[in-house]
Amino acid sequence: MKKFRLITTTIVLGLVFYLGSILNTPADGAGTNPGTTDDPVVTKSYVDQQIQQALNGGGGSSNPTTPTNPTQPSQGADEVKNVALKPGKILIADAGTEFIVRSGNAVIYTEVSSGVADLTDGKDLLNGETAPKNHLLSFPREGRGIQVKEGQTSNLIVMVRGGYTIK
Incomplete structure (x- = not known):
């Protein structure tokens, strides 16, 4: 009886493996390979451009353009500029501007009693x-x-994000 069970189990398992190998189909989604004309790979800028065209009424052009965000000025507020400040000059920030001093020695300049926020150390820096x-x-x-800083003869290099003026 044990021998019959062993033979039956072997035959059933053999049939299962045989049928499984014949009926094996790859599970690749819709049956297309990514990157082909049926399933193209696109860049984020292309998707942004298509969304912008759809929002603007679909005036489709054949040449791709860089999408623009109408809520931001053409010269982005998030643009970081490297500014060289000569001794004797003052770099005055607009409201909300951020600075990072890269080289040279700088001191804080304020026309009022309150200071500037040092976000790295979490403290206020006062005039001087x-x-x-x-x-x-x-x-x-x-x-x-x-x-x-007074006494320094070389320029100060500052990274600036936001508006500023030099006096």
């Missing part, structure tokens, strides 16, 4: 205090900025 290098400084209101 040294602005540490590689710290993110936030200027909450206009009339505040940085200047080259």
Whole structure:
């Protein structure tokens, strides 16, 4: 009886494996390979462009263009600029501007008693205090900025995100 069971089990398992190998179909979704004309791979900029065209009424052009965001000015507020500040000049920030001092020695300049937020250390820097290098400084209101430390003869290099003026 044990021998019969063993033979039956072997035959059933053999049939299952045989039928499984014949009926094996790959599970690749819709049956197409990615990157072909049936299932193209697209870039984010292409998708953004198509969405922008759909939102603007679908005025389709055959040449792809860079999508624009109508809520931002053409010169982006998130653009970071490297500014060289000469001794004797003051870099005044617009409200919400951020600075990072990259080289040279800088001090905080304010026309009021409140200071500038050093977001790296989490403290306020007041007028005349040294602005540490590689710290993110936030200027909450206009009339505040940085200047080259007195006695320094070389330029100050500052990364700026946002609006500013040089006096």
